[in-house]
Amino acid sequence: MGFGIWALGFPEVATYAVAVRGLKKSYGQVDAVRGVSLYIREGEIFGLLGPNGAGKTTLLECIVGLRIPDGGEIEVAGLDARRHTREMHQRIGVMLQSTALQDKITPREALQLFATFYRNAADPTQLLERFSLTEKADATFDTLSGGQRQRLALAIAFVNRPQILFLDEPTAGLDPQSRRELRDEIARLKSDGRTVLLTTHDVEEAERLCERVAIMDGGQIIATGEPRALTTESASMQSVSLSTKPGIDAEQLTAIAGMADVTCDGNRITFRTADARRTLRELTALLDESGIDVLELHVHRATLEEVFLRLTGAENER
């Protein structure tokens, strides 16, 4: 399934299910993807995290052959994806951001139809069962709920028993119950040994489901790693939030050393610091002098969301 990375001259020796190097894609004057390189190991659930418009969907659609990139190399399941697209499609499963089918087609018919095009097709009845669609097997597509449609889209992605799955914002627009069910299904893929590339703008989802994430913004990957490693990188910086009565003027805080990313919103102050003990000592002294009471105080390590916001915020400012 995998391929030797030497074939592409990549800088490390490993077996990758998906390897992308220097991928570029523009729409007119807009550079949607700017020279992205990405490596996903076999059996890994990889998250592509980024705000809306970051280029995640364009990148995924280039990889799966829905869009023709302007440059770069793509290798999927050991195949040059741009030259052997049809063979690649035999081996991968794709769930698009919005999979629409004909209004009057039923889940059973859709799965039977898609199954006929693959060499190694799964049994449509089993797929209906697995994705809890048996009851709705003969209902027309236009009568399915959003969650049922997403489950059907996922079932279609599984119709060829793929080893690599590409899921584009799979839980977007779903109610909490459907979202939980779909996340459970994705989590099961890991135990099945499948490789998954998942795009999302939901940090919690990425943190919960993915072994590694890449944070994408402005058409580029700005950070890659395990969620824990990314937060550990920021471990030296702790996040502090406190509520006071009365509120404090942000100007007064400038005297305190070591505070970064300060936000002051009425009674609530948040900031990051590399030396929480010292900064808090100086801050409490300042509050004492000013006769301000502390109502709440929280100190915690950076979450992936904060890393994400910090990185993408920095990108946006740049």
Place this chain on the structure above:
Amino acid sequence: MIRGAVRQCLVTMRLYFRNPLAMTYGYLFPTVFLAAFWGLYRFDRVPLVRHIGELLTITVLGGACFGLPTTLVSEREKGVWRRYRLMPVPVGALVTSTIAARYVLVVTAGLLQLALAMLIGMPGPQHPFDLWVAFTIVAFAFLGCGLVIAMMADTVPAVQALGQTIFLPMLIIGGVAVPIASLPDWAQHASAFLPGRYAVETLQACVSGDGIRSTLFSAGALLVIGAAACIAGAMMFRWDEHERFATRHDRAWVVLALAAWAAVGAAAEVRGYITTARPAFAATASVPLPTADAPVSSPAAQVQTLHPTTAEVAAGANPVPAVAAATRPPGDAKGGSPVSRTHPTSWQAVSQEDINADLRFDQLPPDGGIITPIATPGDQPDPLTTESVATLARALPQWAPGSVFDPVQRVRNVLYVAAVPDLLQLDIERYVPAVVYERLGAQIERPELIKILYWIAVHPFDGDDQAVDDMTSLGLPPAAAASPEDVRARAAVYGVKLLGRLTGKIEP
């Protein structure tokens, strides 16, 4: 892959039958057209047999130029085709199976139309296998055009707009809804550049003619148009709704599709395939209108000027400008002073001078129009029409009103035989005048006939019209739907047309 394409074809058909709107479009509309044609041509001796080519063409046009692109574009808008793109199947297989599904649906609609037509009395097609081949060729041509429309349109409303730009011209000037022979010359030439004409011809030939072999040019024209359109449609194919004219070649493919239409039209013209039935007239149904300086509102007014005491003045309430214009004194038409001349008091007293002074042959409706049409000598009727005309010609000598003693009434009666098919728009209408003229020529000496025809022209409402009620013995339908005034007026115009031929004023 073939198994998948077949299943996709079956699923497409199944979905079609679940869509009430598509069913309405695909089956109800053709049935409505059939009912409309049946009503329009209700006096045809054999119902619809002469118009089934037109009806089938409308069915294929609807299914191909609207049905196919509407389905393709709405699915593409939804993102269905984007999803299809992720399957390990070549685009050609998916498009072919979609078109095949549409072909089957169009065939079923055509069969329904044939069955309904046969139910109301149309005989079965003379060449059923040829008809299937011809239908397939027609479907190929129009489905190709539908594919191009689907690639050009981004939305379903755009499909409707583009479809109409093809559908309506073919209906009106392409020989699909209006018979080619009724069209003016320019439209007959224009129709050569539209595939509808060829579709009607080749389908009709298989139902009531000599089969597809007699319309090889039409069949070939459709194959060329279909091949160019299919190639263009395939080359322009797009999975996404926002990729219209994505490459600069796309517009060139549209040009290729249209170039096939132009090439076929040019070939038809060069080979003399388009021979307008009546080259002498440029306009159709152009009933002469009164000029500003010599307004004529009714024959009554005109006849009154000529013969203020005649009884037909009272009967002239029905406007018949054709007769009026034809009998307008030249002086009046030119805006000159009224002619002071003694008018004949009996038909025997009619002189050449009266004819020259009172009749305007250049104001007559054209023979190629829809009012008082007359076939040219080279205009060969189809076998069914030939048979109908022959039946009438055999019955006419025994027809009692055609042998009454009064020669003027006799001529009137025989002229009514030409007028009634014209008013009822029967298929034989333009061939009957020749039979009538022949009969009159055989019965009455030329000098007398000239005078009588003049007399009828200026006294259209004289005599009686009881003979109009006795048309069924000639194999014609009852003329109850035609008003006696209209029959008399048309008879008078036919009379003037014969008079013109007899006096050399009109080239036959």
